[in-house]
Amino acid sequence: MTLRRQHPIPLYQQLEATLRARIESGQYGTHHRLPSERELALHFGVSRMTVRQALDALAQAGLIYGKVGKGTFISEPKIDQQLAALTGFSEEMHKRGQAATSRVLKAASVSAPKEIATALQIDPKARVFSLVRVRLANGEPLAVENGFLPAHLCPDLLAHDFARESLYDVLRNQYGWRLVRAQQTVEARLATPDELKLLELKPPAPILVMERVTMVEQGFPIEYVRSAYRGDRYKFNALLTPAA
Template sequence: MKEKKSAIDKNSVIPLYFQVKEYLRNEIATGHYIPEQLIPSERELAEEFEINRLTVRQAINELVQEGLLYRQRGVGTFVSQPKIEQPLTSLTSFSKDMENRGIVPGALVVSMKVIPATKQVASRLQMEADEEVLELVRVRTADGEPMALERSYLRYDQVKPLYGMDMENVSLYQKLEEVCGIRLVKAIQTIEVASVYPDEAGILEIGPHEPAMLIERITYTEGADKPLEFVRSLYRGDRYKFKIEMNL
């Protein structure tokens, strides 16, 4: 393997920190550094590149911000697990999406109860605020690792058979079809950056200031003009990304 110092050109117009950053990115992409592996320290890299330690730090900082690396206080810097990519071109359940990737999906039930719809939920479902909804709160996992905290609200009068059922490690959409004869065919979804509360961070096994994505989705059944479901989910920003394909 060639020496690290030969991987950068000190006479190039390309900033040194950027060259170091791309070198590390390539080492990750080619498998020289694998997920959860501890990379060399800033001091070790600076010595091998024969450059300033602050230059190395800037390169590592940017890769941490991009999610390719993460720091563990008192230990060092590690390669992050690759993000799970979900296309936004079709309506699929979390379970089906994970299975298509060869990942074992999971769902841990936090709570299931029938409640009066809040103003926000009633607005999304186009119903009165005092009407009943089934609230299902679950932690969605991939190969046992928490990925999202999901809060689903469904019109209770249409999904009564689901209440009290075991919803651990099953697809809600599959149960809707099998138990209630309901098939969801259309959804409107929004995505925005969000912060998480300490209790949510604990459930997702992330720090309280780590990035997260707030996903809100309203889903419709075939032929219905009013939605059946409103979902509000917090996805880990370090483990998940969404893909949109656009054609001109």
């Protein structure tokens, strides 16, 4: 395997991908020692700093760790992928191997309620799109999702059919927003009468309530969403890392 210069993908990312593939294929065993940085540099014909850029990224991702004087070693594999890592419902269900569909209950442009405006850091009564959907996994209702997006960040959003399309896909690909962070809270409570009906439950039913504020690269919010998941069918999953 050699790297290609004059290629749109930088060398260190090519190297990172190459090493990541080797690691994830199990070619190196757990706690196996990688070739030294100087050997890798020589072998791939790049400078040692470029090798380090690749290794730093892999260490950041938790795949390897280094010890001065000893070498760089493979970490033990993660139990699980980051199922809920900044993905929307559609992507998450796809990763879980389930078919995601939607029933749109509301798709409208409204004036932002006070608490929504606060969460989205916009002026009260600014225009926001309100999107209410029942989310189904394999045809069964799993959650009621209530989302708000500032209208000026995604004009003509409602032209899309969100019974079929993924909201995050549209934000990323149609509007070019880079979603880089989300502040999320999760709590447990009993289902309200509305939720009982929409989710086809009988009382007393535990509900997992998720609130999420999604931020773009520039640091301002682009979406506030509050979802009510069936407690008996859904488990929220996160990979925690040390505080920044």
